[in-house]
Amino acid sequence: MYTILSIIFAGILVLATLDCAYLYLLALASLRKTDPPKSNIPPLRFAAVIPAHDEARVIGNTIGTILSAGYPRHLLDVFVVADHCTDDTAEIARQAGAVCYELDEGERSGKGRALSWLLMRIFEKHKDYQVVAVFDADTQVQPSFFDIMSARLSTGVQVVQGNYVIRNPQDGWFPGLAWSMFLIDNRSQNLGRTNLGLSAKNMGDSICFQSGVLRWFGWGKGLTEDYALRQRLLMEGIHIEYEPTAVGKGYAPVNWHEASIQRARWLVGTYQASRKWARKMLISGIKSRDPALIDGALQAFLPSYSTLTLISGLITVLTWIFQDWLWYWLPFAWTALLVLLFIYPLICLAFERAPLRAFTVILTGPVFILWRTWLGILSRFIRQDIPWIRASRPADLDHK
Numbered sequence: 001m002y003t004i005l006s007i008i009f010a011g012i013l014v015l016a017t018l019d020c021a022y023l024y025l026l027a028l029a030s031l032r033k034t035d036p037p038k039s040n041i042p043p044l045r046f047a048a049v050i051p052a053h054d055e056a057r058v059i060g061n062t063i064g065t066i067l068s069a070g071y072p073r074h075l076l077d078v079f080v081v082a083d084h085c086t087d088d089t090a091e092i093a094r095q096a097g098a099v100c101y102e103l104d105e106g107e108r109s110g111k112g113r114a115l116s117w118l119l120m121r122i123f124e125k126h127k128d129y130q131v132v133a134v135f136d137a138d139t140q141v142q143p144s145f146f147d148i149m150s151a152r153l154s155t156g157v158q159v160v161q162g163n164y165v166i167r168n169p170q171d172g173w174f175p176g177l178a179w180s181m182f183l184i185d186n187r188s189q190n191l192g193r194t195n196l197g198l199s200a201k202n203m204g205d206s207i208c209f210q211s212g213v214l215r216w217f218g219w220g221k222g223l224t225e226d227y228a229l230r231q232r233l234l235m236e237g238i239h240i241e242y243e244p245t246a247v248g249k250g251y252a253p254v255n256w257h258e259a260s261i262q263r264a265r266w267l268v269g270t271y272q273a274s275r276k277w278a279r280k281m282l283i284s285g286i287k288s289r290d291p292a293l294i295d296g297a298l299q300a301f302l303p304s305y306s307t308l309t310l311i312s313g314l315i316t317v318l319t320w321i322f323q324d325w326l327w328y329w330l331p332f333a334w335t336a337l338l339v340l341l342f343i344y345p346l347i348c349l350a351f352e353r354a355p356l357r358a359f360t361v362i363l364t365g366p367v368f369i370l371w372r373t374w375l376g377i378l379s380r381f382i383r384q385d386i387p388w389i390r391a392s393r394p395a396d397l398d399h400k
Helices: 002-029 059-067 089-095 111-125 145-153 173-195 211-217 225-235 256-288 291-301 305-321 330-352 356-362 365-379
Strands: 046-052 076-083 099-103 131-134 159-166 207-210 240-250
Touching: 002 173, 002 305, 002 330, 046 059, 046 089, 046 111, 046 145, 059 076, 059 089, 076 089, 076 111, 089 099, 099 111, 111 131, 111 211, 111 225, 131 145, 131 211, 145 159, 145 207, 145 240, 159 173, 173 240, 173 330, 173 356, 207 211, 211 225, 225 256, 225 291, 256 291, 256 365, 305 330, 305 365, 330 356
Parallel strands: 046 076, 046 131, 076 099, 159 240
Antiparallel strands: 131 207, 159 207
């Protein structure tokens, strides 16, 4: 019994340590930051596309920031799909300078279907755009966003993910935690992967595509069509690169109800997409010796940071409780791994030179880990589609 338990805990320790080492590899790879790209090639022609459902309060400002970002006006058009709107979204979008299509047919099923529907009409009816930039209805782009993306895409890169930042961390615990987590994600998961020649995440916002990519692949449908699109691109050898100097800012949910629905939708969708693509990516990656494909498969197969930390914490407690029945070094090894997992987000924030508030709010992460794990368990038993919801924003709350 002594030996069997020790072998089991030691075997799990090896696997968990490899997963932790994988996280640290990405974090260390993010230490190399490059200057904003420059290009002598004439600026590219952009179509900025925005899916919107009842976004009358914010859509005008979003379009305004895009058109005032300093990019040549004749090379930038904004397209909005008013998806089953019951307010003045379409009218306000047109007044702000966008071309707006209204989608009323069928049932509303979320961002994926609306974007796919809009892209079909853009490619059929409008001039030949070289780049398609995707934004949410509340995104505020920083000046020079399009200049930076044009220069980056002019080098031959096919897809570039911008630096998506949460703009309302002051509106509560969850927005503050989401802001800090996005700083970590962008630094480690996106910049780290790009520096290693792997594929960054598709954040679904502030991301730019060579138009031919979306003509061929479309956007896709489903609960997490952006996550699945990254996997489909990887299968065709297309990597997403990350550009930290091209910044877009959006809102995080301000209450637990909306955050829970959005997170559950994400967990169910990623689980479904991973079941479909993970094995294919791993087999294809091994056959072609493509590190990016293997990395995409590992991301689908391996437990998330939250799950890994929770499991490691539980096993650490168990090893100390049953230390008399285990090899003497196992409790110490598990404790060391748990410490490494605990300080991992703090190291990423230090690499990012994040403000002090990001460190303090991330220390409440254990609450998030328990909440996310509970939603993750529930998501395995959810069979019906989870409806897409529009998150409340400060502008909405002021009018309640």
